[in-house]
Amino acid sequence: MQRYSLFSLARNAVSYHERWQRAWRSPDPKPAYDAIIVGGGGHGLATAYYLAKEHGITNVAVLEKGWIGGGNTGRNTTIVRSNYLWDESAHLYEKSLQLWEGLSQDLNYNVMFSQRGVMNLGHSLQDMRDIVRRSSANRLNGIDSEVLTPEQIKELVPIIDISSQARYPILGASFQRRGGVARHDAVAWGFARGADARGVDIIQNCEVTGIQRENGVVTGVETSRGIIKAPKIGVVAAGHSSVIADMAGIRMPIESHPLQALVSEPLKPVLHTVVMSNGVHGYVSQSDKGELVVGAGIDSYIGYGQRGSLSVIEGNVAAIIELFPIFSRVRMLRQWGGIVDVCPDACPIIGKMPLGGLYFNCGWGTGGFKATPGSGWVFAHTIAQDRPHALNEAFSLERFTSGALIDEHGAAGVAH
Amino acid sequence: MLIIECPWCGPRDQTEFSYGGEAHIVRPLQPDTLTDAEWADYLFMRSNTKGRYREQWCHAHGCRRWFNAERDTVTYRIDSVYKVGETPPEPKQ
Numbered sequence: 151m152q153r154y155s156l157f158s159l160a161r162n163a164v165s166y167h168e169r170w171q172r173a174w175r176s177p178d179p180k181p182a183y184d185a186i187i188v189g190g191g192g193h194g195l196a197t198a199y200y201l202a203k204e205h206g207i208t209n210v211a212v213l214e215k216g217w218i219g220g221g222n223t224g225r226n227t228t229i230v231r232s233n234y235l236w237d238e239s240a241h242l243y244e245k246s247l248q249l250w251e252g253l254s255q256d257l258n259y260n261v262m263f264s265q266r267g268v269m270n271l272g273h274s275l276q277d278m279r280d281i282v283r284r285s286s287a288n289r290l291n292g293i294d295s296e297v298l299t300p301e302q303i304k305e306l307v308p309i310i311d312i313s314s315q316a317r318y319p320i321l322g323a324s325f326q327r328r329g330g331v332a333r334h335d336a337v338a339w340g341f342a343r344g345a346d347a348r349g350v351d352i353i354q355n356c357e358v359t360g361i362q363r364e365n366g367v368v369t370g371v372e373t374s375r376g377i378i379k380a381p382k383i384g385v386v387a388a389g390h391s392s393v394i395a396d397m398a399g400i401r402m403p404i405e406s407h408p409l410q411a412l413v414s415e416p417l418k419p420v421l422h423t424v425v426m427s428n429g430v431h432g433y434v435s436q437s438d439k440g441e442l443v444v445g446a447g448i449d450s451y452i453g454y455g456q457r458g459s460l461s462v463i464e465g466n467v468a469a470i471i472e473l474f475p476i477f478s479r480v481r482m483l484r485q486w487g488g489i490v491d492v493c494p495d496a497c498p499i500i501g502k503m504p505l506g507g508l509y510f511n512c513g514w515g516t517g518g519f520k521a522t523p524g525s526g527w528v529f530a531h532t533i534a535q536d537r538p539h540a541l542n543e544a545f546s547l548e549r550f551t552s553g554a555l556i557d558e559h560g561a562a563g564v565a566h
Numbered sequence: 567m568l569i570i571e572c573p574w575c576g577p578r579d580q581t582e583f584s585y586g587g588e589a590h591i592v593r594p595l596q597p598d599t600l601t602d603a604e605w606a607d608y609l610f611m612r613s614n615t616k617g618r619y620r621e622q623w624c625h626a627h628g629c630r631r632w633f634n635a636e637r638d639t640v641t642y643r644i645d646s647v648y649k650v651g652e653t654p655p656e657p658k659q
Contacts (some may be wrong), residue, residue, distance in 0.1 A: 310624065351634070390616070392612075392613075392614035392615075392616075393616050397646045399610040401607065401612075401613075402611065402612070403606075403610035404611065404612065404614055405587070405610050405612055405614050406614055406616075406639075410629075412573065450584065450585035451568075451621070451637075451639075451642075452587075452614060452619060452639050453639055453642060454616045454639050454640045455639070455640050455641065455642055459567045459568065459580055460567050461567065461580065461581045494609075494610050503653075549601050550606045550609075550610045551602045551606040552602070553602075
């Protein structure tokens with residue numbers, strides 16, 4: 151792998167930037183691998199990267215039906231935080247946040263992780279009670295969190311309306327300073343480059359159409375590019391998890407919904423942190439290009455169409471304008487939808503399946519981007535060792551039978 | 567944006583309706599004899615089909631009655647609506 155540095159930049163400038171290596175190869179699939187990852191989004195590529203880096207398993211293929219990072223990895227609002235309520239999820243997301251903090255150096259790829267802080271607003275007495283509770287729970291778990299007064303919010307975000315005349319007045323907020331945003335495409339590309347350099351085959355335009363099994367164990371997958379054998383198959387298919395599970399005869403507690411987001415025309419810097427509100431439902435940050443990145447809620451109906459209804463956007467934009475009256479004349483440039491795999495308890499499923507050699511990492515719902523490195527890290531451990539890591543043990547499919555659900559609807563941040 | 571045809575009120579805007587998820591999930595008749603796995607299947611497991619899907623809708627801001635619809639979850643096109651208790655119409659080709 152060609153290392154990126156100031157010197158490599160200078161050297162390539164001399165040759166008019168025509169001699170940069172491709173960041174990853176585009177190999178044909180081999181007939182067999184030690185492990186197959188289904189899904190070439192951030193989580194799948196991170197899994198392959200950590201399988202190679204942490205566990206020495208390099209004979210791995212990542213199968214992607216479209217192009218890498220073309221699904222939810224490129225369709226989210228890039229927010230990274232770890233302020234979850236329960237111990238299980240707090241530890242998992244905090245592991246991920248710690249990996250984010252060293253990710254650009256680890257991958258030798260600038261993922262533009264910017265710890266500009268994430269603010270969750272409260273609009274009612276109950277909101278504030280929940281915020282204080284969650285903030286305290288975070289601190290007990292060693293996760294940074296502060297509770298802000300409206301005046302402190304105004305100091306950090308001067309354009310916000312904290313007046314008592316607002317329809318839903320702002321009473322306070324929780325604030326995680328280590329939270330922030332990252333460049334989503336760079337995350338997929340960085341993990342792809344790192345995995346490829348360690349020998350992982352990234353195979354795009356290769357759709358899985360069936361899962362082969364014998365005597366209760368998986369033996370390989372049928373794809374649009376032929377049959378590929380492997381004793382271990384890790385599925386990281388986000389919105390299409392139920393479709394793949396159905397091929398293996400497994401029922402999932404997942405429903406796939408459209409989740410929309412939109413960006414505005416570029417503005418001068420006005421918003422230096424990430425502001426989220428569960429109460430009026432909206433979240434917004436400003437990208438380095440100056441665009442406002444606005445996230446909406448999910449559409450109530452099941453949808454695989456990567457688009458949602460305008461009514462959701464209308465409600466979302468109304469909330470944003472209520473919080474930031476200055477944005478009322480901002481023009482929106484584009485809008486899109488992703489397919490999110492929502493679990494009943496708003497927590498992921500990461501673990502072994504009833505079929506031997508089959509592993510699923512899914513159910514991240516509306517908040518998977520922040521977990522990308524941590525999710526790949528624990529899933530690689532699960533596949534390599536054939537047992538979950540302590541961090542993802544609680545996130546088994548079995549919890550829906552045992553009843554040990556982890557209710558994170560409050561911290562999930564997106565209205566379901 | 568969907569236009570949904572309520573079997574009682576006719577075609578109305580999607581914003582008048584609330585969604586009720588997968589249709590034809592039968593409540594267990596003898597809940598005390600169910601195993602944990604059967605409970606999990608009834609409470610949490612869903613078909614989540616990509617393609618033609620039978621689902622429940624409620625005309626929440628209209629007649630407030632529940633009904634079923636058969637909709638394609640990729641194109642979002644609604645093929646038919648039918649009342650609760652009715653047999654779903656044969657799929658149109």
